[in-house]
Amino acid sequence: MAEHTVFTFLQVAQHKSKNDCWLVIDGKVLNVTKFLEEHPGGEEVLMESAGKDASKEFNDIGHSKTAKILVDKYQVGVIQGYTSSNNEHVQVASTEEPTKREMSAFVIRDERRPKYAGLLEFIVPLLVAASYFCYRYLTRSS
Numbered sequence: 767m768a769e770h771t772v773f774t775f776l777q778v779a780q781h782k783s784k785n786d787c788w789l790v791i792d793g794k795v796l797n798v799t800k801f802l803e804e805h806p807g808g809e810e811v812l813m814e815s816a817g818k819d820a821s822k823e824f825n826d827i828g829h830s831k832t833a834k835i836l837v838d839k840y841q842v843g844v845i846q847g848y849t850s851s852n853n854e855h856v857q858v859a860s861t862e863e864p865t866k867r868e869m870s871a872f873v874i875r876d877e878r879r880p881k882y883a884g885l886l887e888f889i890v891p892l893l894v895a896a897s898y899f900c901y902r903y904l905t906r907s908s
């Protein structure tokens with residue numbers, strides 16, 4: 767991985783204006799000044815975290831893979847004490863949460879649904895059909 771300049775939170779805190787806006791996401795120091803107007807979530811949310819650690823805000827939204835790629839594009843360094851490795855990169859990619867838009871298309875895959883629900887969906891119609899044929903058989907032979 768490429769070498770990065772190391773910054774302290776004190777240094778990052780000095781870049782909190784619209785003309786010079788930095789923030790920290792997962793240990794990465796970003797200069798998002800040129801991105802403020804382009805941000806689909808609006809520049810206000812970025813300005814609220816200007817000069818600060820915005821990891822929680824960024825991750826809570828469930829940003830897409832594209833947004834995570836953009837983070838790397840605007841990265842100017844790392845925060846002091848942050849250690850990055852290739853393993854960490856792999857982990858971030860594999861634990862990626864689906865975006866809100868993706869989730870709205872798959873509401874049916876709610877995790878609260880019991881695991882045996884699928885089995886019941888298969889067995890119940892089978893039992894109903896079996897009962898029906900038993901009934902037909904018994905009423906015909908009597």
Ligand code: HEM
Pocket residue numbers: 791796798801805806807808811812815820823824827828829830831832833834836837840865866
């Ligand atoms: C303070 C941190 C941040 C907050 C609170 C925030 C918030 C938001 C919100 C509310 C949206 C709209 C979500 C929607 O359309 O449903 C959004 C979208 C987006 N944001 Fe941010 N954002 C932050 C930082 C960033 C950063 C640093 C980047 C990239 C450099 C970024 C890239 C994007 C992109 C590409 C979208 C479009 C939807 C997507 O691809 O996930 N955001 N953001």
